[in-house]
Amino acid sequence: ELKRFLHHYIEERGDFDTAAKYYGSIAGADGSTMEAVRRDTDMMKSIVAGAGAKTIAGTPEQVVEQMAELSEAGVDGLGMAFVDYNEGIAHFRDSILPLMRDAGLRTEKD
DSSP: OOHHHHIIIIIITTTHHHHHHHHHHTTOOOOHHHHHHOHHHHHHHHHHHHHHOOOOOOOHHHHHHHHHHHTTTTTOOOOHHHHHHHHHHIIIIIIHHHHHHHHTTTTOOO
């Protein structure tokens, strides 16, 4: 289901022209740099999906595994967004947060 949603959101509905302009504006890119960015499909998909932010997705176990990898790399905080906030935050609270605690990424008081 997630793969279908991401495909729809990025591949079918994604505004790649605006994403390239966005990237160019924040990176101060010139014409040749912009062409390189447009050819970098992974970069463009990342920009379309979330303004270049890291997308963490998968089963609760996979999500926590990705968070643990970021933590091991030195990341000590994340900003999160959900497609449907009410559903997403409930899922996070009930399914992901307990696994984060088990993995030592959060404490009971967090």
